[in-house]
Amino acid sequence: MQKQTLKYWLLGAGIVIFMLPSCVSSRKYVNARLHISDLQQDSANLARSLQSSNSSLQDCNDTTTSLRQNISGLNDKLNQIIAAAKSQIESQNNQLNSSQQTISEQQEKLAALESVLQKQKEAVDRLHKTISDALGKFKSDELTVYDKDGKVYVSMQEKLLFKSASAVVDPQGKSALGTLAQVLNANPNINIEVEGHTDSIAIHGKFEDNWALSLARSASVVRILVNDYQVNPVNVIASGHSKYDPVDTNNTPEGRAHNRRTDIILEPNLNELYQLINQEQAAPAADSTKS
Numbered sequence: 290m291q292k293q294t295l296k297y298w299l300l301g302a303g304i305v306i307f308m309l310p311s312c313v314s315s316r317k318y319v320n321a322r323l324h325i326s327d328l329q330q331d332s333a334n335l336a337r338s339l340q341s342s343n344s345s346l347q348d349c350n351d352t353t354t355s356l357r358q359n360i361s362g363l364n365d366k367l368n369q370i371i372a373a374a375k376s377q378i379e380s381q382n383n384q385l386n387s388s389q390q391t392i393s394e395q396q397e398k399l400a401a402l403e404s405v406l407q408k409q410k411e412a413v414d415r416l417h418k419t420i421s422d423a424l425g426k427f428k429s430d431e432l433t434v435y436d437k438d439g440k441v442y443v444s445m446q447e448k449l450l451f452k453s454a455s456a457v458v459d460p461q462g463k464s465a466l467g468t469l470a471q472v473l474n475a476n477p478n479i480n481i482e483v484e485g486h487t488d489s490i491a492i493h494g495k496f497e498d499n500w501a502l503s504l505a506r507s508a509s510v511v512r513i514l515v516n517d518y519q520v521n522p523v524n525v526i527a528s529g530h531s532k533y534d535p536v537d538t539n540n541t542p543e544g545r546a547h548n549r550r551t552d553i554i555l556e557p558n559l560n561e562l563y564q565l566i567n568q569e570q571a572a573p574a575a576d577s578t579k580s
Contacts, residue, residue, distance in 0.1 A: 409439060409557055410439070412557040413436060413439055413440070413441055413557060414436075416441050416472075416476065416479065416555060416557065417434060417435075417436055417441045419472050419476075420434050420441060420443060420469065420472050420555070421434045423468050423469065423471065423472050424443070424465065424468055424469065427449070427465060430446065430448070431445070431446055431448060431449040431465075432444060432445045432446065432449055432465065439556070440554050440555060440556045441554070441555040441556075442552055442553075442554055442555075443469060443552070443553040443554075443555065444536075444550050444551075444552050444553075445462065445465065445550060445551045445552075445553065446546070446547070446549070446550050447546070447549035447550065447551075448546075449461060449462050449465060450462035450465075450506070450510070450551055451506060454492050454494055454495070454496065454502065456496075456502065456505035456506045456508075456509045457509065458509050458510065458513055463513055463517070466510065466513050466514060466517075466518065467517070467518055469514075469553065470514055470517075470518030470519075470520050471518075473514070473520050473555070474518070474519065474520060476557075477521060477524075478557065478558035479524060479555050479556065479557055479558065480524055480526075480555070480556045480557075480558065481514070481520065481524050481525045481526070481553065481554070481555055482525075482526045482527075482528065482553075482554040482556075483507045483510045483511050483514075483525065483526070483527050483528070483551065483552070483553050483554075484503075484507060484528050484529070484530055484534075484551065484552040484553075484554065485502070485503030485504060485505070485506040485507035485508075485510075485527075485528070485529040485530065485551055486503055486530050486531075486532075486534055486535075486536075486548060486549065486550050486551070486552065487499040487502055487503050487531055487532050487548065487549055488532060488535075488539050488544075488545035488546075488548045488549050489532040489535075489539040489545070489548075490539075490545065498531070499531040499532050500529055500531045501529075502529075502531075503529030503530055503531050504527070504528070504529030505529075506529070506551055507527040507528060507529055507551060508527050510527075510551055510553070511525050511527040532548070535548045536548060536550070
């Protein structure tokens with residue numbers, strides 16, 4: 290019995306001893322398989338990561354390509370904008386140069402016009418002084434000398450030239466006209482207009498109305514200047530205004546006396562001024578024809 294038990298014991302121990310290496314090898318195998326599985330998982334993860342990286346790299350490449358195309362397009366637009374800006378600047382410079390030239394020309398014309406106007410003013414001032422000095426012996430209620438609108442007015446009252454309702458010049462009036470004629474003959478480039486004026490009271494007798502009287506009086510003055518004192522008739526104009534250009538009220542005797550007058554209006558020759566004005570008017574027409 291004891292022998293049989295020992296036999297079983299030894300047999301079991303041998304089996305255990307025999308199984309120990311087998312258990313150790315099985316554990317290593319399992320560990321190796323687990324390690325391999327981990328490596329495979331890591332490899333799969335790495336592959337997925339690499340694939341994702343490749344995809345991201347492709348996206349980056351695509352983005353880079355798209356950005357380069359956008360940059361190229363922006364550069365083209367920028368070049369177009371720069372070219373348009375240069376063209377506009379050049380056009381504006383041309384317009385500015387043209388405007389500056391026009392302004393310079395206008396300034397030259399304005400300076401020439403101002404020079405002529407200044408000459409005309411000086412001529413009027415000299416004429417005014419010369420006439421005032423020549424007619425200084427006459428009283429202010431007989432005649433007055435004044436400037437108006439660039440002209441010299443010699444306004445002679447009825448009492449100096451005519452009797453009431455008459456167109457015959459009195460000796461004293463003829464003397465005044467003779468003195469004035471000396472100044473006019475010394476300044477042959479003066480335009481002379483003789484205007485007859487009456488008050489508003491209707492007349493009766495030789496003349497039909499105040500129109501006829503005012504015209505007859507201006508004509509009488511012109512005849513004396515031209516026929517008696519040799520004033521150039523080409524420079525003289527006679528006109529009658531009747532009662533329609535008063536300088537004072539017609540409601541008082543004093544006012545009506547002021548209105549009964551003969552105005553001798555003297556204007557220096559303005560041909561030079563008219564030539565400049567005509568040149569100014571002709572220039573735009575010539576420019577429009579060229580365009």
